[in-house]
Amino acid sequence: MQLKSLTMNGFKSFADKTTLHFSEGMTGVIGPNGSGKSNITEAIRWAMGEQSAKSLRGERMPDVIFAGTALRKPLNRAEVTLTFDNSDHYFPKMPDEVTVTRRLFRNGESEFYLNQKACRLRDIVDLFMDSGLGRESFSIISQGRVEEIFNSKPENRRGIIEEAAGVLKYKQKKKQAEKELAETSDNLARVYDIVHELE
Numbered sequence: 372m373q374l375k376s377l378t379m380n381g382f383k384s385f386a387d388k389t390t391l392h393f394s395e396g397m398t399g400v401i402g403p404n405g406s407g408k409s410n411i412t413e414a415i416r417w418a419m420g421e422q423s424a425k426s427l428r429g430e431r432m433p434d435v436i437f438a439g440t441a442l443r444k445p446l447n448r449a450e451v452t453l454t455f456d457n458s459d460h461y462f463p464k465m466p467d468e469v470t471v472t473r474r475l476f477r478n479g480e481s482e483f484y485l486n487q488k489a490c491r492l493r494d495i496v497d498l499f500m501d502s503g504l505g506r507e508s509f510s511i512i513s514q515g516r517v518e519e520i521f522n523s524k525p526e527n528r529r530g531i532i533e534e535a536a537g538v539l540k541y542k543q544k545k546k547q548a549e550k551e552l553a554e555t556s557d558n559l560a561r562v563y564d565i566v567h568e569l570e
C-alpha cells in the first residue's frame with residue numbers, strides 16, 4: 372500500500388485545488404516557515420478521520436476551511452482526497468486503487484466517501500484502524516509530539532513504543548478476551564448451580 376496522491380481543496384492555506392503526487396521511496400516537503408508544510412500532514416490525518424479540531428490546531432472543525440486572506444474571501448467548504456495504491460491488497464477486500472474523501476461545510480455538515488461512494492466516518496476510521504494506520508497510531512507524528520515523547524516518563528514512553536509496534540492492540544484484545552473468559556466462567560458456575568438444584 373502506498374499513498375499515491377493527496378488533493379486538497381479549500382483546506383487551511385490550500386484555497387485552490389492542489390494535488391501532491393507521491394512517488395516511491397521517501398518524500399520530503401520543504402518550504403519557509405508558515406508555508407503550509409504541517410497543513411499537508413494535517414490534511415492527511417483529517418481525511419483519515421481525525422475528529423479532534425484541537426489536534427489540527429483549531430478550536431472547531433470548520434477552522435480547517437480556508438479562512439480567507441486580505442486579498443481573498445473565505446471559502447465555505449474544505450475537501451481532501453487521499454488516493455492509495457492498493458495493488459498489494461494491504462486494505463483487504465478493496466480494489467487496487469482506494470480513494471478516501473472527506474468534505475466539510477461551514478455549517479458543520481460533513482460528507483465522507485470511500486471509493487467515490489458516500490459512507491460514514493466510522494467506515495473510514497475502521498478502514499485505517501484495521502490497517503494499523505488508525506487515528507491514534509504513530510504513523511504520523513507532529514512536531515510537538517516528538518518533544519512530548521522524549522520528555523515523557525519511561526512507563527508512558529513504553530506505552531508509546533508498544534502502540535507504534537502494534538503491541539497495544541493485542542494487549543487490549545487480550546484484556547477483552549480475559550474479561551469475556553471471566554464472564555463465561557461466572558455463567559458456567561451459575562449453570563452448574565442450576566443443574567445441581569434440579570438433580
Ligand code: ATP
Binds near residue numbers: 403406436
Ligand atoms: P513551520 O515551518 O513554521 O512549522 P509550516 O510550513 O508547517 O510552518 P503551517 O503551520 O502548515 O506551516 O501553515 C501555517 C499557515 O497556514 C499560516 O500562514 C496560517 O495562516 C495558514 N492557515 C492555517 N489555517 C488556515 C485557514 N483555515 N485558512 C487560511 N490559512 C490558514
